[in-house]
Amino acid sequence: MSDAITSDVPASGPAGVAAVAARQAAGTGRGEERPSRRVRSLTADVSAVGEPALWAFGGALALGIVLIAGFLFLVAWNGVTTFWPKPIAQVELRDGTLLAGEPTRSSRYRPGENILEALTAEELAFIEANDGFSDRVLYKTANFDLYGDDFRWVSDFEVAEVLYPEAFHLFEREQWGTFVGRVDGLVIDNQPTAFDYRLMQREQREARQRFRQMRRLERGEIGAINYRIDQQRLAIRRAELRHGAESERGAAMIAAAQARIAELEAEFAIVQARVNEIRDLDRRFRVILAEVNGQTRETELSQIVRFYPANALGLMDSLGIYLSRWWEFLSTEPREANTQGGVLPAIFGTVAMTLLMVIFVAPFGVITALYLREYAQQGRLVSIVRISVNNLAGVPSIVYGVFGLGFFAYTLGGTIDQLFYAENLPNPTFGKGGILWASLTLALLTVPVVIVASEEALAAVPRSMREGSLACGASKWQTIRHVVLPKALPGIMTGIILAMARGAGEVAPLMLVGVVKLAPALPIDQFFPFVHLDRSFMHLGFHIFDVGFQSRNSEAGKPMVFVTTLLLLVLIVAMNAMAIYVRNRLKRRYATAQF
């Protein structure tokens, strides 16, 4: 019996103990020496001599780790590889159709009866040779403006020939997404010119500069002028509301505002003229793109964000495109219904909302915990409050969203609007979802986490420390302020970190209280008062949902889902790491000696 055990399991840990126990049991059986207490042998009960559940415990842990690691690997792999340039295949089908595109993924399927009926004998033979199965490849043919679709499945039995011609380029456009095809010709300064890669690269770079300049003028200067005109219109409305249009003071204010509007409109005309001038120049530089079957599209060079000969790239070229795509992703606004371009506004919105939430939740939660733990008379009422707080942590987050919309946005915001922004009504200012209400809603959602963690941390401060401080003649508040809180701070920080992680990853309530698919402006800009807490904002979590499941073409958005998920994970990890770093520094400050 004992031999079986020792040979089965390595003699280490609990299993080793079991082996020793079994050996002792065997020893007593031989009657060499009798210990006063008999160790039961394996026949009696396995739990008496070993750790029968050890493998189950370890297995559960291993399963958890495998699941998490697999998830992280999936996200990381898909996210990291998305931006790597893929080759373009030109596929000729047996019926003579030509198509070109990036092979995206492939799968194996069994063609159904209805498909088989329509096939030629040659194709049927191909399938039969394959045991009734066929592989198929999903090609990203792009050219949505020509085909009305971005993707096409091609089964292997349809294919006559696959080529990778070097003439094929991939064009990323400002509008209509990507284009796969050849360059038919260039128009430089209204002169038709033959295609030359270097020439086109140079001209495209210049054209992009013009494009950015136009955008700067339109978004920046014209945007600012429009904003100021709006402010003056509101001023007129305000004057009417407060003083009446007929009163002397009101009339004077209205006249001043109208004069200012006239000035601004003149300014607007000047800037607009400059924009038109640049646009006219820009129209003189065009490119003619031709898809695989020869259909052409003429477009301004400035509309081409990026282009490259997909089948003629060296490693360094690919790396350059890869990095420039990442940079575009991190530093620009989205385009094409969020399926292309960057996510800068979403990054900004996520970070701003999370930080704002921490600003609200940290003091509120800590003060509540202080009262509950330090001041409140411990009794039935406090127990009920404590249980309720714990239960709040389990309420579905969408409920908080509904509450946030109803209470914060409509009730609080509506009142604020009536009191301070009456001139803007019936358009709401604070009376709708916005970053302020979103962060307050999330603060409410995460405050139980902070309260519970802070209470635990406060309770863990030894009584002797409080007594030491009180014995020095400190008041209760001085004791809390100078002794209890610093000692409890690392624990409180842990609570705040948990709250941050929960808040940054929450999406459902945000959809009700301020997150939008595409925010026209960031909550921080150059106009007084610089921080606009009433504005709606973009959020990475919602961006994932929108790109993956709400866009016109979810297949096109799929890679972006992974990249955005990866980014959101990295962002949350980074914010947490920062908070943990701060906490550890605090801990080290109060490090205890070993004795």
Added chain:
Amino acid sequence: MSNSTARSLGDAAFQRTVCHVKESGLGTALDIRGFNLWYGETQALHGIDMAVQRGGVAALIGPSGCGKSTLLRSINRMNDLIDDLRVSGSIVVGEQDIYGPGTDVIALRKRMGMVFQKPNPFAMSIYDNVVYPLRVDGISNRRILDETCERALKSAALWNEAKDRLQQSALSLSGGKQQRLCIARAIAADPEVLLMDEPCSALDPIATARIEELISELKGSYTIVIVTHNMQQAARVSDNTAFMYLGRLIEYGATDEVFTKPRSGRTEDYITGRFG
């Protein structure tokens, strides 16, 4: 020991405190008169009468649970933190009855220093620990704080070890030094009375000897009440010793007499190790 045992020993034994105190000649610093204390329904102290001489060291000895610490913590009203606590009788510090109406507990505690069973330095630097009592009084004058810190650390015989690391965390000190730091903190604000609740129970013999030396040095400048389990320690450091048993003060008198020829049979039984 339960109440039934106490009754079986005969209430006569508890009826009156045997008192033969050695006078310090400076008068009384602390006068406890007819002091009773209840935790809820349980009476923990029964009619304690005890006068502590100014500038002297009074030791409280007795078996566990006899009420030594409770009595000590009553002197600076540390027991106030406990719910459901009642007292009767009076404790007079200087001229003030500290359980009288309208007593400012915080002001009272400022007149006393206390050293606890386990070293309890705060999670701050050595310097901040020592000047903590001054800081809570609102003193922020750097010169006063520096002087106080140096004086208190010198009194607590910690200055030489700590002077170069005043800004380091107090928690980086060893246990014995932490306790000396706590003594420095307790005497920093120049208290009238220094209360010590088994200050050496968590320390090794060398640190204990160091602290006992310190108590001898502080004697005279401060009135000290020390609770101890160690009878040799009580014999070494104190002028007067109080023997408590089951919440009663059995004998209170000059230390050398209590340990050599105790006047109460119970005291003799305890110090000779016959029970306790």
